[in-house]
Amino acid sequence: MEHNSHSFRKSNEQQHDSSSQQNGKKQFSTAEEAIRADAAEVELPPQIEARLKQTLSTMTGTDKKGWWRKWF
Amino acid sequence: MQSETPNQIATDPAALEWPSPEFGAIYDENAKEVYYLCLRMLGDPAFAEDATHDVFIKAFKKWAEFRGASSVRTWLYRIAINHCKNLVQTWHHRHIITTDDEVVWQGCSHDSTPLEILEAKELGQRIHQALDALPEEYRLLLLLVADEKLSYDEVGALTDQSADAVRGKLHRARKAFATQFQKLS
Numbered sequence: 001m002e003h004n005s006h007s008f009r010k011s012n013e014q015q016h017d018s019s020s021q022q023n024g025k026k027q028f029s030t031a032e033e034a035i036r037a038d039a040a041e042v043e044l045p046p047q048i049e050a051r052l053k054q055t056l057s058t059m060t061g062t063d064k065k066g067w068w069r070k071w072f
Numbered sequence: 073m074q075s076e077t078p079n080q081i082a083t084d085p086a087a088l089e090w091p092s093p094e095f096g097a098i099y100d101e102n103a104k105e106v107y108y109l110c111l112r113m114l115g116d117p118a119f120a121e122d123a124t125h126d127v128f129i130k131a132f133k134k135w136a137e138f139r140g141a142s143s144v145r146t147w148l149y150r151i152a153i154n155h156c157k158n159l160v161q162t163w164h165h166r167h168i169i170t171t172d173d174e175v176v177w178q179g180c181s182h183d184s185t186p187l188e189i190l191e192a193k194e195l196g197q198r199i200h201q202a203l204d205a206l207p208e209e210y211r212l213l214l215l216l217v218a219d220e221k222l223s224y225d226e227v228g229a230l231t232d233q234s235a236d237a238v239r240g241k242l243h244r245a246r247k248a249f250a251t252q253f254q255k256l257s
Contacts, residue, residue, distance in 0.1 A: 006195050007257065008250045026195075031202075031249035035112075035218035038199040042111065044104040048124050052099070053088035055129055 006034065091132075099128060102145050105219055106152050112215055113156040115200055123159065127152045145219075146226045153212065153230065202252035210245035217242060 009027045028034040090096035106127055111120035130151050131138075138147055203211045209231070216227045217238070224235035231238065 006198065006253075008253060031214045031246045031253075032218040034195070034199060034249075034253065035214060036220075038195050039105075039108045039218065041196065042104075042108055044107050045117070045121050048103065048107065048121055049099065050088065051125050052128050053090060055125070056091050056095075056132060057088060059132075 008034075095132060098131075098144055098148075102148050103128070105145065105221075106148050109149060109152050109215055110156055112200060112203055113153070113212075114159065115204065119159070123152065123155055127155055130155070142226065142229065143221075145221055146230060149216065149219075149222075149230055198253060198256045201256055202249055205252045206245065206248050209241070210248055213238065213241055213245050214249055 006026050006028065009029055026037070028037065090099070103124060107120055107124040110123040110127070111117060114120050114123060127148060131148055134151075138144070142150075203214065206214075212231060213227065216222055216230055217224075222230075224238045228235045228238045233241075
């Protein structure tokens with residue numbers, strides 16, 4: 001089932017750069033606006049942070065050196 | 073005594089610590105945007121997850137090379153773009169092609185209603201399909217310009233062109249995206 005509730009406003013309707021909602025249909029002025037709306041709905045999977053911390057904790061001192069050299 | 077295998081990595085991020093608070097802050101400020109760029113460049117949440125992990129590992133290792141000529145966000149995006157392009161190139165060589173029927177959506181917030189989830193999922197799929205139908209140059213341009221923290225100069229630096237060229241191409245990229253987006257109605 002297709003549930004199309006998003007569309008683009010025609011150019012003469014593009015009075016400002018923010019999205020609007022008409023009859024439950026969300027309309028976008030620009031591609032970036034649609035992409036921002038999509039990005040806002042995407043959650044960062046928490047397992048990335050856990051994996052990253054795990055990987056970093058097992059890295060050798062040489063690998064870590066680059067980071068610490070910058071700060072000290 | 074039982075030892076922990078690689079598959080038994082703790083999934084609670086708070087269970088482990090960052091090697092430094094500064095690196096943790098960089099992750100907190102940029103990870104979501106890097107993940108989203110990877111998600112839309114690769115079209116698959118699992119690949120995007122791996123790519124985001126790899127981008128931050130590379131950033132950690134290469135931190136000494138970061139000279140501060142650009143923002144940290146721009147620097148991370150450059151690593152991410154190169155990483156994703158290499159992955160896509162490898163897939164093409166191996167003839168591994170993902171289809172639009174495969175999952176391109178990563179869930180939305182837990183307090184969303186079923187209708188909101190459906191709408192967000194539909195938007196994610198249409199954005200992905202519309203971007204996928206564009207030339208790579210337009211796709212990347214739109215994804216970068218959508219990040220309001222980047223200036224046209226920074227987008228130009230990331231895509232090897234001037235800010236004026238970005239502005240010129242952006243008009244055509246928007247039009248191409250709108251056409252593709254409406255086709256999916």
